[in-house]
Amino acid sequence: MSFFERLKTQGSAEWRAYAEHPFTTAMADGTLPEAAFRHYLVQDYLFLIEFARAYALAVYKSPRLADMRAAAAGVSAILDVEMNLHVKLCAGWGLSARDLEQAAPAAEMLAYTRYVLDAGMRGDLLTLQVALAPCVIGYAEIAARLAARDNARAATNRYRVWIDEYAGAPYQEVAAKARAHLDRLADLYVTPAREAELVAIFKEATRLEADFWEMGLRKAGE
Amino acid sequence: MSFFERLKTQGSAEWRAYAEHPFTTAMADGTLPEAAFRHYLVQDYLFLIEFARAYALAVYKSPRLADMRAAAAGVSAILDVEMNLHVKLCAGWGLSARDLEQAAPAAEMLAYTRYVLDAGMRGDLLTLQVALAPCVIGYAEIAARLAARDNARAATNRYRVWIDEYAGAPYQEVAAKARAHLDRLADLYVTPAREAELVAIFKEATRLEADFWEMGLRKAGE
Amino acid sequence: MSFFERLKTQGSAEWRAYAEHPFTTAMADGTLPEAAFRHYLVQDYLFLIEFARAYALAVYKSPRLADMRAAAAGVSAILDVEMNLHVKLCAGWGLSARDLEQAAPAAEMLAYTRYVLDAGMRGDLLTLQVALAPCVIGYAEIAARLAARDNARAATNRYRVWIDEYAGAPYQEVAAKARAHLDRLADLYVTPAREAELVAIFKEATRLEADFWEMGLRKAGE
Amino acid sequence: MSFFERLKTQGSAEWRAYAEHPFTTAMADGTLPEAAFRHYLVQDYLFLIEFARAYALAVYKSPRLADMRAAAAGVSAILDVEMNLHVKLCAGWGLSARDLEQAAPAAEMLAYTRYVLDAGMRGDLLTLQVALAPCVIGYAEIAARLAARDNARAATNRYRVWIDEYAGAPYQEVAAKARAHLDRLADLYVTPAREAELVAIFKEATRLEADFWEMGLRKAGE
Numbered sequence: 001m002s003f004f005e006r007l008k009t010q011g012s013a014e015w016r017a018y019a020e021h022p023f024t025t026a027m028a029d030g031t032l033p034e035a036a037f038r039h040y041l042v043q044d045y046l047f048l049i050e051f052a053r054a055y056a057l058a059v060y061k062s063p064r065l066a067d068m069r070a071a072a073a074g075v076s077a078i079l080d081v082e083m084n085l086h087v088k089l090c091a092g093w094g095l096s097a098r099d100l101e102q103a104a105p106a107a108e109m110l111a112y113t114r115y116v117l118d119a120g121m122r123g124d125l126l127t128l129q130v131a132l133a134p135c136v137i138g139y140a141e142i143a144a145r146l147a148a149r150d151n152a153r154a155a156t157n158r159y160r161v162w163i164d165e166y167a168g169a170p171y172q173e174v175a176a177k178a179r180a181h182l183d184r185l186a187d188l189y190v191t192p193a194r195e196a197e198l199v200a201i202f203k204e205a206t207r208l209e210a211d212f213w214e215m216g217l218r219k220a221g222e
Numbered sequence: 223m224s225f226f227e228r229l230k231t232q233g234s235a236e237w238r239a240y241a242e243h244p245f246t247t248a249m250a251d252g253t254l255p256e257a258a259f260r261h262y263l264v265q266d267y268l269f270l271i272e273f274a275r276a277y278a279l280a281v282y283k284s285p286r287l288a289d290m291r292a293a294a295a296g297v298s299a300i301l302d303v304e305m306n307l308h309v310k311l312c313a314g315w316g317l318s319a320r321d322l323e324q325a326a327p328a329a330e331m332l333a334y335t336r337y338v339l340d341a342g343m344r345g346d347l348l349t350l351q352v353a354l355a356p357c358v359i360g361y362a363e364i365a366a367r368l369a370a371r372d373n374a375r376a377a378t379n380r381y382r383v384w385i386d387e388y389a390g391a392p393y394q395e396v397a398a399k400a401r402a403h404l405d406r407l408a409d410l411y412v413t414p415a416r417e418a419e420l421v422a423i424f425k426e427a428t429r430l431e432a433d434f435w436e437m438g439l440r441k442a443g444e
Numbered sequence: 445m446s447f448f449e450r451l452k453t454q455g456s457a458e459w460r461a462y463a464e465h466p467f468t469t470a471m472a473d474g475t476l477p478e479a480a481f482r483h484y485l486v487q488d489y490l491f492l493i494e495f496a497r498a499y500a501l502a503v504y505k506s507p508r509l510a511d512m513r514a515a516a517a518g519v520s521a522i523l524d525v526e527m528n529l530h531v532k533l534c535a536g537w538g539l540s541a542r543d544l545e546q547a548a549p550a551a552e553m554l555a556y557t558r559y560v561l562d563a564g565m566r567g568d569l570l571t572l573q574v575a576l577a578p579c580v581i582g583y584a585e586i587a588a589r590l591a592a593r594d595n596a597r598a599a600t601n602r603y604r605v606w607i608d609e610y611a612g613a614p615y616q617e618v619a620a621k622a623r624a625h626l627d628r629l630a631d632l633y634v635t636p637a638r639e640a641e642l643v644a645i646f647k648e649a650t651r652l653e654a655d656f657w658e659m660g661l662r663k664a665g666e
Numbered sequence: 667m668s669f670f671e672r673l674k675t676q677g678s679a680e681w682r683a684y685a686e687h688p689f690t691t692a693m694a695d696g697t698l699p700e701a702a703f704r705h706y707l708v709q710d711y712l713f714l715i716e717f718a719r720a721y722a723l724a725v726y727k728s729p730r731l732a733d734m735r736a737a738a739a740g741v742s743a744i745l746d747v748e749m750n751l752h753v754k755l756c757a758g759w760g761l762s763a764r765d766l767e768q769a770a771p772a773a774e775m776l777a778y779t780r781y782v783l784d785a786g787m788r789g790d791l792l793t794l795q796v797a798l799a800p801c802v803i804g805y806a807e808i809a810a811r812l813a814a815r816d817n818a819r820a821a822t823n824r825y826r827v828w829i830d831e832y833a834g835a836p837y838q839e840v841a842a843k844a845r846a847h848l849d850r851l852a853d854l855y856v857t858p859a860r861e862a863e864l865v866a867i868f869k870e871a872t873r874l875e876a877d878f879w880e881m882g883l884r885k886a887g888e
Contacts, residue, residue, distance in 0.1 A: 052503065052512060059500030059519060061788055063863060068496060072523050075503060075516045105426070107433055111329050114336030121343055122727055124790045188859035197729060204327070211329055274725065274734060281722030281741060283566055285641060290718060294741045297725060301738050344505055346568045415632035419507060549870070551777050551877055558780030565787055648771065655773055 003186030004137065004179050006195070007130065011203040018134060018206045019142050023213035027159040028146035036220035037159065038093055043109045043215065045086050045100045050113035052078040054120060054132060061125040070181060077174070089161060108215040112208035119201050126185045130198045133182060134206040140175030143167035225408030226359065226401050228417070229352070233425040240356060240428045241364050245435035249381040250368035258442035259381065260315055265331045265437065267308050267322045272335035274300040276342060276354060283347040292403060299396070311383060330437040334430035341423050348407045352420045355404060356428040362397030365389035447630030448581065448623050450639070451574070455647040462578060462650045463586050467657035471603040472590035480664035481603065482537055487553045487659065489530050489544045494557035496522040498564060498576060505569040514625060521618070533605060552659040556652035563645050570629045574642045577626060578650040584619030587611035669852030670803065670845050672861070673796070677869040684800060684872045685808050689879035693825040694812035702886035703825065704759055709775045709881065711752050711766045716779035718744040720786060720798060727791040736847060743840070755827060774881040778874035785867050792851045796864045799848060800872040806841030809833035 001009065008015045023040070026032035055078060058071035087097055112135075120128030143166030146152050153160050165171060190198070223231065230237045245262070248254035277300060280293035309319055334357075342350030365388030368374050375382050387393060412420070445453065452459045467484070470476035499522060502515035531541055556579075564572030587610030590596050597604050609615060634642070667675065674681050689706070692698035721744060724737035753763055778801075786794030809832030812818050819826050831837060856864070 049509060049512070052516070053506075056500045056503030056512075056516070056519070060497045060504065062497075063788075065493060065523075068493070068500075069523055072496070072500070072516075072519050075500070076520055079509075079513050079516050107330070107333050107430065110337050110426070110430065111333035114340045115332050117340045118336045118343075121340075121787075122729075122790070124788070124793070127790065189857055191855055191857055193854035204332070208329060208332065271731060271734070274738070275728075278722045278725030278734075278738070278741070282719045282726065284719075285566075287715060287745075290715070290722075291745050294718070294722070294738075294745050297722070297738045298742055301731075301735050343565075344507075344568070346566070346571065349568065410637035411635055413633055413635055551874065552773070554781050554870070554874065555773050555777035558784045559776050562780045562783045562787075565784075648776070652773060652776065 002179075003183045003190060004133065007133065007199060007202045010199045011206055014203045014206040014210070015134075015138075018210035018213070019138060019145070021210055021213040023216050024142050024146060025149075027162060028149040028152040028157075030151070030154075030157040030159060032159060032216075033220035034093075034158075035222075036216040038095065039106075039219035040213075040216035041086075041090055041093060042095060042100060042103045043106050043212070045083070045090065046103060046105050047109050047113055047212075048078055048083050048086060050109075050117065051132075051135070052083075054113070054116050054128065057117065057120050058125060058128055058132075061120065061128060063125065067125060067181075070177075085165070092161070106215055108208070108211045112205065112212055115208055116205060119205070123201075124189075126182075126189050127198065127201060129178075129182050129185060130202050131205045133178070133202065134209045136178045137175050137182070138206070138209065139166045140172050144172065224401075225405045225412060226355065229355065229421060229424045232421045233428055236425045236428040236432070237356075237360075240432035240435070241360060241367070243432055243435040245438050246364050246368060247371075249384060250371040250374040250379075252373070252376075252379040252381060254381060254438075255442035256315075256380075257444075258438040260317065261328075261441035262434075262438035263308075263312055263315060264317060264322060264325045265328050265434070267305070267312065268325060268327050269331050269335055269434075270300055270305050270308060272331075272339065273354075273357070274305075276335070276338050276350065279339065279342050280347060280350055280354075283342065283350060285347065289347060289403075292399075307387070314383070328437055330430070330433045334427065334434055337430055338427060341427075345423075346411075348404075348411050349420065349423060351400075351404050351407060352424050353427045355400070355424065356431045358400045359397050359404075360428075360431065361388045362394050366394065446623075447627045447634060448577065451577065451643060451646045454643045455650055458647045458650040458654070459578075459582075462654035462657070463582060463589070465654055465657040467660050468586050468590060469593075471606060472593040472596040472601075474595070474598075474601040474603060476603060476660075477664035478537075478602075479666075480660040482539065483550075483663035484656075484660035485530075485534055485537060486539060486544060486547045487550050487656070489527070489534065490547060490549050491553050491557055491656075492522055492527050492530060494553075494561065495576075495579070496527075498557070498560050498572065501561065501564050502569060502572055502576075505564065505572060507569065511569060511625075514621075529609070536605070550659055552652070552655045556649065556656055559652055560649060563649075567645075568633075570626075570633050571642065571645060573622075573626050573629060574646050575649045577622070577646065578653045580622045581619050581626070582650075582653065583610045584616050588616065668845075669849045669856060670799065673799065673865060673868045676865045677872055680869045680872040680876070681800075681804075684876035684879070685804060685811070687876055687879040689882050690808050690812060691815075693828060694815040694818040694823075696817070696820075696823040696825060698825060698882075699886035700759075700824075701888075702882040704761065705772075705885035706878075706882035707752075707756055707759060708761060708766060708769045709772050709878070711749070711756065712769060712771050713775050713779055713878075714744055714749050714752060716775075716783065717798075717801070718749075720779070720782050720794065723783065723786050724791060724794055724798075727786065727794060729791065733791060733847075736843075751831070758827070772881055774874070774877045778871065778878055781874055782871060785871075789867075790855075792848075792855050793864065793867060795844075795848050795851060796868050797871045799844070799868065800875045802844045803841050803848070804872070804875065805832045806838050810838065 023032065023036065027037070052075055055071050055074035059068050059075065062068040062071055087100065090096075090100060116128070116131040119131040143163050146163050147167035151157060152163055157163075245254065245258065249259070274297055277293050277296035281290050281297065284290040284293055309322065312318075312322060338350070338353040341353040365385050368385045369389035373379060374385055379385075467476065467480065471481070496519055499515050499518035503512050503519065506512040506515055531544065534540075534544060560572070560575040563575040587607050590607050591611035595601060596607055601607075689698065689702065693703070718741055721737050721740035725734050725741065728734040728737055753766065756762075756766060782794070782797040785797040809829050812829045813833035817823060818829055823829075
């Protein structure tokens with residue numbers, strides 16, 4: 001079993017709670033309250049800024065030039081491509097760049113991003129990649145699941161754009177590469193003691209990602 | 223106005239929500255549900271471990287030997303004194319060392335501690351001390367307020383031990399020193415632009431500390 | 445006087461020893477022993493890898509999105525452009541990619557790069573940029589001085605390629621931007637106490653850069 | 667073979683060049699020029715400050731409370747005990763506290779300390795401990811070798827104090843514990859790929875430690 005599969009198996013309860021969270025399924029069904037999605041979108045913008053910092057940290061941490069280049073490509077992809085896409089997506093929901101920049105960070109966003117950054121600074125490149133995995137690899141898995149549901153990609157589903165972005169070939173390839181990279185690092189560096197520590201970090205990060213969805217739903221209930 | 227006073231003034235809404243949180247007042251009145259306090263205590267133990275890491279980071283960050291020594295004394299105080307006191311305090315509430323070590327970290331504990339550690343790693347020693355201030359200095363202020371309330375220190379109040387610890391002379395002196403140190407660092411390094419950034423960090427850290435109290439109350443309501 | 449001018453003025457002895465080092469003048473005159481240049485080139489390749497890490501650290505440290513993007517562009521420029529140019533330049537001197545990757549790091553390279561990385565991690569973005577300045581801004585100044593010397597750009601001068609690269613418009617613009625950025629950060633964050641600390645870091649980094657030239661000359665004398 | 671033995675075996679050339687450096691043997695024989703020793707002493711004082719930072723980093727990096735406590739004890743030992751001993755030792759050689767504080771850092775001191783700090787920040791606790799090992803464990807081994815030489819501990823040998831300090835039981839025990847800790851961490855975390863990387867770091871750190879002795883001798887020749 002590959003390392004990423006082992007992480008998911010050992011954190012299966014956390015993984016399911018995250019990857020099959022009602023927020024995600026409600027996107028596929030088009031039943032997600034708009035307020036929930038908008039709140040999520042704004043926080044996800046703030047999240048991307050921290051994610052760029054985490055990828056920059058991966059450049060700093062990399063012991064090999066190839067690892068540095070892969071991480072640097074991630075930094076550029078986030079800062080130069082994804083964030084612009086995000087600003088456009090937000091505009092479609094009536095959120096201006098100003099709205100995004102002035103948004104107050106939600107505790108759930110702070111918790112996940114700072115947990116990842118601290119785990120990565122404390123440990124080595126592999127630890128950082130494990131903490132990033134629920135997001136980077138998880139989004140691809142979630143979107144693929146959602147895309148397979150009836151009507152998820154129907155023109156009437158206003159959340160289709162999100163699903164298409166992450167279920168589409170370009171992002172699926174980004175995630176596949178990240179997963180292969182993670183498995184390769186694990187082949188090089190994982191021992192049983194290390195794996196136990198990494199599983200704990202993976203479970204924590206996955207739990208904090210589930211809280212991120214929960215944060216969206218809670219907003220809608222306010 | 224001293225720098226710490228300026229931080230509190232500019233973040234007065236956040237400060238009040240934290241320093242006068244119902245959780246704290248309920249400790250003085252003895253009306254805090256036991257489940258709330260126990261949950262808080264366990265998370266506070268996990269919190270202390272991260273706080274020792276933050277003080278160690280302050281040693282690493284210090285530009286002067288005197289700053290290093292002050293921070294190193296903080297590390298020792300937490301690891302060698304406070305944590306043992308905490309274990310005893312917990313024992314009095316029926317919580318074993320095993321309970322503490324096996325406790326699952328709450329998102330609120332993760333959010334505050336990782337926010338502080340990341341802010342400190344990203345910035346310099348002053349930034350780190352600002353992020354630590356709501357806890358280090360705030361606890362002294364809160365406990366002093368509580369101690370002045372009727373019956374707070376009555377033998378019948380089961381939360382008296384907590385109030386006494388932080389309202390007592392030794393901790394009040396620790397906090398006074400931390401405050402003087404913060405003001406001194408600010409005298410050396412603060413510009414208007416810097417102050418605006420530090421105020422934002424102070425407000426965020428204070429908000430996350432208020433969430434920590436809230437976490438306790440929520441537990442009691444479950 | 446701009447901040448960078450103040451740094452140079454306060455560290456004028458160190459700056460002159462670095463910017464007017466015999467190694468540099470010998471490049472303009474074409475009298476630099478080939479062994480000196482080759483040794484320098486190989487170590488400069490290892491240096492660039494660490495410089496990419498330092499720019500990645502600047503992304504991580506940046507408090508503003510614009511600062512992050514500027515630093516990320518620096519990471520990409522080093523990893524995707526400069527290092528390839530360097531490999532080509534080295535090939536022209538008979539040094540293969542394998543030679544570069546297997547080269548043992550010289551103490552002088554380790555000293556400067558690790559000093560910059562540690563100063564930057566310990567302090568904030570401004571500290572990091574000050575530590576980087578002797579290299580980023582200094583190379584432009586040095587190359588401009590050399591280019592103005594008689595025969596420096598003559599076809600017969602084998603070191604012309606180096607001079608042209610750093611005296612050319614693209615690099616001069618990179619350096620001008622870095623300088624403007626540094627001055628802007630200083631406007632926001634510098635106090636007298638801070639300036640004294642930054643001058644000390646600038647002088648140290650400049651001294652270590654001069655050692656880097658010295659290392660080349662020493663090799664030639666072996 | 668224990669992990670530390672494997673490090674020494676794989677870096678045997680570097681280890682011998684460091685552990686049997688002429689500077690050390692000349693201390694045992696009492697033939698070391700006084701200028702060499704004085705220069706070393708001053709730089710070693712600056713070195714200790716950075717070593718306290720490295721141990722503080724070990725506290726920050728530690729995944730377990732026991733590791734944190736061991737590292738915190740190291741911070742205190744350096745800042746509260748060793749540095750005071752050092753100031754006294756220096757006074758015996760006519761060096762005032764002011765001389766120590768105002769000393770210009772030598773490139774060799776900067777190279778080794780910053781290399782250790784950067785390697786440790788980039789990697790995890792084990793990487794940091796490997797980078798620290800040549801100093802922490804090496805000094806005990808060197809002093810034990812010197813102490814066994816004829817006349818090394820004679821009252822006439824002015825370097826006897828140094829030898830006694832590191833050959834004495836208290837320091838030998840510190841080193842034995844550090845070695846046991848390193849071996850334990852290696853048992854938990856070392857894979858073949860990891861070991862190759864750690865050997866490279868160990869060899870580099872050992873080389874930079876040998877440069878530190880060399881720096882002393884060079885001074886005497888000036």
